[in-house]
Amino acid sequence: MKLDFKQIENELSKIKEIDKRLDYWYGLMDENVFQKVRDKFGEYNGVTPTKRSAFGMQKELIKAIGLFEYSKDVLTSIFIPLKLYDSFFKEFESNPKYTSWYLKHNSKRLLNFFCTTERILDFIEYKDVSSLKLALKELEEYDNLVKQRLSKFPKIIHIKEGDYDYQKYLAIYFQYQNEVEYARLKQGFYDKNPIKSVHTPDNTTEFIYAKYFLFKGFINESIKMLEQDGNDNEIQTQINDEPQRDEEIRTQVNDEPQREIVEKKELTPRINILSDIIPELTASLSNNIIRGQDMLEELLRGNPITGKLLFYGNQNLLIELFLRLHYNSKITNNKTEIMNWLVHNFEYEKKQIVKRINESTALDILNRGRGIPNRGKIICPSQNYPYQNEDMRRKNK
Secondary structure, three states: OOOOHHHHHHHHHHOOOHHHHHHHHHHHHHHHHHHHHHHHHOOOOOOOOOHHHHHHHHHHHHHHHOOOOOOOOEEOOOOEEHHHHHHHOHHHOOOHHHHHHHHHHHHHHHHHHHHHHOOHHHHHHOOOHHHHHHHHHHHHHHHHHHHHHHOOOOOHHHOOOOOOOHHHHHHHHHHOHHHHHHHHHHOOHHHOOOOOOOOOOOOHHHHHHHHHHHHHHHHHHHHHHHHHHHHHHHHHHHHOOOOOHHHHHHHHHHHHHHHHHHHHOOOOOOOOEOHHHHHHHHHHHHHHEEEOHHHHHHHHOOOOOOOOEEEEOOHHHHHHHHHHHHHOOOEOOOHHHHHHHHHHHEEEEEOOEEEEOOHHHHHHHHHHOOOOOOHHHOOOOOOOOOOOOHHHHHHHO
């Protein structure tokens, strides 16, 4: 259905608050475009639309906005046509209410991404409260890490472009960008200051807000819900204890087979590495692990660990190592399983910034060989799993 832009302009002119204008436009788009795409193609994968859903989005946009009739240009992640944008939104670009709305809106799309890659939905489904608490603890520990790293630069959180000492702090900001954005969000900096590059989805500020505020809050609420359900069930069991004794006996008889079924469901990705190379691999790889060295061997033997190991260096060095193990037949997992395992169990530190393993980058290296370091730069060289260039790998396929 084509939107009635005369009516829309009339309604927008009545709305004075910018966040309410954005809510109004987003509601129209959600009903006439986004929901139709979700119905046909499902949700996005958390960050980037699939080719089919992107094509479906384009078709629904043309139907609703008349993309090539009303305007050739649409702006921002909620597809505001240029004419509407100039008339009703542009004047608010430097308004913190405007940029804060986009921060929260765009960050919500990343919540599903974190829930999927961190297996949180699995933990909730199987009522694994202990794993949820471990995930929450890891997120909460980031707060102390930020305080430690920024302790020497207390002013940096409040420095804005145009300030007298802005240039002095610029290099420090880029070195600790994640930590600065976390501290600013926690202290409400963006309630009074507009966010730069707010129209760019998945920027650093959105990523930090999604992970350490939305995602952490989601895990916390999930734990409360599961613990409350457990208390309610415990009370109900006590109330009905006497009448249910026969049922309790039947449950005890059937208990063991049910446990086996539940245990067969893997909650965390595991790696299968040939055991004869694990001592050598552990000793060699531990030189690049700066957090969690004591858990490395357990992890390589396919056992789950608490938290994530921190790899020092570019992520492509770590990913190439496991690609090398794979084409030398030292790992029995497929490449997607290797990617999931790496994302679940490792972070990497580059220039004193801790980052997560990027799924797209990992798959590009594992499946297509893109970004592989040359022989002289690899980590953990070994005759047991020798390096092969692209031509050699192609011949050995």
